[in-house]
Structure formats: C-alpha cells, structure tokens
Amino acid sequence: MKIFHTVEEVVQWRTQELRETRFRETIGFVPTMGCLHSGHASLISQSVKENTYTVVSIFVNPSQFAPTEDLDNYPRTLPNDIKLLESLKVDVLFAPNAHVMYPQGIPLDVEEQKGPFVTVLGLSEKLEGKTRPNFFRGVATVVTKLFNIVMADVAYFGQKDIQQFIVLQCMVDELFVNTRLHMMPIVRNSNGLALSSRNKYLCPNSLKISENLYCGLKAAENAIRSLVPGASLSRSEVIDIVTQIWAPYIDSHDFKVDYVSLADFKTLVELPAVENTSVQQPLVISCAVYVTDREKPNTIVRLIDNIVI
Template structure:
C-alpha cells in the first residue's frame, strides 16, 4: 500500500471527495489507536466502495471532565502501520482534524458556556450509557453529524460493540433525512471472547485474561435464555455471579436487558422479539495496581428471537 494521505482540514478533504466524482465512498469514523476491530470496518468499506476514508479524531464533547480524554491512547504512526498491515485494499485518506477545525466556535466542558451547534437524539440516547454519561451521546451525535456533512459518504461503518451508539446514529440518519447507508459490523473478539477495544491497552496481562469473563457470562445467560429462561432478574444473576466469581475486584456498573428497537428496559424477554444484553464493568488495570486505577469496559450480546 502506498503512502496514505493525512488530511487535516475540511477544505482539503472536501476537495478530495469532489475528485471522486460521485463514485461510491465508504467512511469509517474512529478515535484512533486502531486495532483489528476497526480494520474489520475498514475492510468492509473497501469491499463495498470504490473509495474509503478513515477519520481519526478524539472527540472532546463525548467525554466528561473526569474521564480519560487526556490519556486516551493516540499514536498516528501505530494507526498507519495497522492500516498498511491489515487493510485488504486501498485507503484513500486519513482525516485527522484538530479540535479547532471541528469546533470552530470553540469547545468547553462547561455546558452553560458552550457555543455553536450541537445535535441530540432524544429517546434512545437516554438509557444505559446515557444514564451514566449524560453528555456522551450529544457529543457523539454532534461529531458524527459534522463528519457526515464533511465527508458525504455513500456508506458509513460502525461496530456492534458500541451497540447503543449504532442505534442512536441510525435514528439520527433517519430523522434528519441523511442520504447515508449505516452498516453495522459484528464485534471482533480475541480467541477467548474479549471484545477488542483501544482501552484494552491499559490492562495488564493477568487482567486481560480475566476480563474474558464478560463475554463468557453473557454466553451463559444466553444459553439459559435459549433453554427457556426469560426472567431478566434471573438472567442478570447469571451474569453478575459469574463475573464476581472470577474477580471480586470487578465492579459492575450495570447489566441491562433492553428492547432491541427502542432500548426500553425489560423485566421479561418476549422470545418472539429477543433483546439486547448490555453491560459496563470497571476493572482494575492490574491485580497489583497500587493507585487503584481502573478501566471501564462495555460489551453486549444480542439475544435473537426464538
């Protein structure tokens, strides 16, 4: 693969897109520190489209002041090497704008003093991550809308790992009549079932081995569902008991069973509809961690209709 252009301005990217002369364009928005999960999206785009653009932008508006914006992993050389190594074909460009480029009115975490335009998707953005991180989906919807307006892709690719995000974005595109196809790619996991994530780099080898319990706990719950258990309280116990049995330092933020369309909370699963099991868990970065730093991991599993 030849050298991949890195574009930093909206003007330059729009000029490139114009040169494609309306040929099909796939777009993969990321926050960088790419791994095989990201590249599964890129490869789908390459297969589906004449052109592919990747954005790398750590979006401040989806972080709260006490989250890991400053320490979020960034390494453009790493990202380029991953693309060269794992992409099945040509990537036309990496769009890597500055915060100033993406937020021309400026950005502050102080909601009362924010300026400029923001986008909210009501309803599906409120439960789950929306409860825990109230400004998160406002930030996601805003930056995705900006990126869509800049790139004007034919198809845009997102991973199932961030399943609530995919539902929010699908609603965004439908409600605002954006002429973009949203394509969801299954979660990429390692050989033990751990969902790949840029934040996994925070974790020591011993914790990386133990956090495979997240996937295994969901699988046990799904097995019970397939055998006729539809009570959410009982299915939740299966998940929580397995996780805490593996490591009692793992702190469950939430385990939730939700309607697959509107994300309403369930007490019993309708087997004709199925559900989404979602979780967020704080895990220590190491079992020997002195300063008690933790990483918050999310995962999910779709319980299919029976």
C-alpha cells in the same frame, strides 16, 4: 493514501473524484478515535471490499468526554495508525484538530460550550447515558459533522458500541441523513474478550479476568436460546445468570458492575421478561463493568460488551 487535516481538503477531494467518475462510485467511511486495533481493521476491510473509496477519520472528540474523564490520557498512536491504514489500502485519512471540528472551541464543561450540537432524546439517556450524561450528545454532534464533510454512501460501526449505533441510526433516520449505517460484528480475542482501545490500560492478568464479561453474557444468551416453547425468563433471572459467572471477581473487587441490561434492540426499553415465542423482536443483553487493574490498583477501566439475540 492521502492525508487531510482540513474540511476544505476533504470536500475538494470528494468533489473532484465524483466529477471524474460521474457519480458512479461509492464512498465508505469509518470514523474512529485512533489507537486502531483488529476491530477497526475489520470495519475498514469491509469498507474497502464494498466501496470504490474508503475514508477513515481519526479524531479524539472532546465533546464526548466529561471534565473528569480521560481525554488527555486517551491513547494516541497516529504513526502506527497510518501504517495500518496504508496496509489496508485506505484512500483518505481525515485527521483534523479540535479547532477544525469546533471553530468556537470545545471546553469540556457543557455549560461553557458554544455552537450547534445534536441530541437524540429518548435513547441517549439510557444505559451508558446514565453514567456519561453528555456522551451521546458529543458522539451525535461529531458524527453529524463528519457525515456532512465526507458525505459517504455508507458508514461502518462496530457492534461493541451497540448503544452508539442505535442512537446514530435514529439520528440518521430522523434527520434524513443520506449515509447508510452498517453494523459489523464484535471482534474478540480467542477467549471472547471484545477488542477495545481501553484494553491497553490493563495488565495481562486483568485482561484474562475480563474475558469473563463475555462468559457471563454468553451464559444468559444460552439460557434464553434454550427456553422451551411457552417458557420465559424474567429480567432479574437473566441478570442473575450473568452476575453468577462474575461473582468471584465481584467478591475480589476486580469487577464493579455499572449495569446489566436486557432491552429491546431498537428502543433500548428494558424488557420485564423474555419468552420463547414464534415472533420475537431482537433484544440486546449489554453490560458495563469497572475493572480494577491487579498491578496498578489505582487504574480502573470501564469495559462494555453486549450480545444481540
């Protein structure tokens, strides 16, 4: 596996490979922030299976962190990540530093930032964007930069970050980016907890409790799928089904709910109700919950999850 740290190295590699193969080969790309787990491995394995070459990037992107968030504490495990990537037969790891990606620097205060940024209006302000106002601006900007560097045929993203995928799909479609996006299913543990780098912050007891996030979403999905023809559930009824499962953990202050959403898959517009009809647009039930660690009560981890119907 080749390891590059500059844009020039990646561009030179790609140009040389395409020249030698006369553009008959394909490149798959998996952008990550490192601390790789089985969820990342599923994306990478799919790319290796479907493409001639696979490029993975590891870059903890400052522009998607607010000044109050955990940029400095975000887990960085590059040596272990490299071992995993080599075992998965990745061709190129691109691991730039912040100066490579942001030549004018990247202070966390948006008012002090300089240079070009990408904003996807209408989608970025919803759900995650309400709590993290500049998060998707940072995501869209760094992914645009990475797409321009790697120029992959297809890029792989996990469904766990469903809003991120929807924002990036809009960006790719409407900025005419020549990289196709492929959304892969959420990888979960045996009891349904979505794998996440942030799970490392929680003790085993709190991780076990966090499995109920999926249980609540799954209960709502089952209720929707069980609707008889002509029947419906209101948005509030769907949310009540979810939060009833979580009630013991809300009462014990293990969970603090940020949001539960019932929205159209493409637009993320909240749906007033869902009906059993012959023609039903895809919808997504999603949530964000603050989980307090039982062993370290000052540690609060924000977990997200979703189910697409």
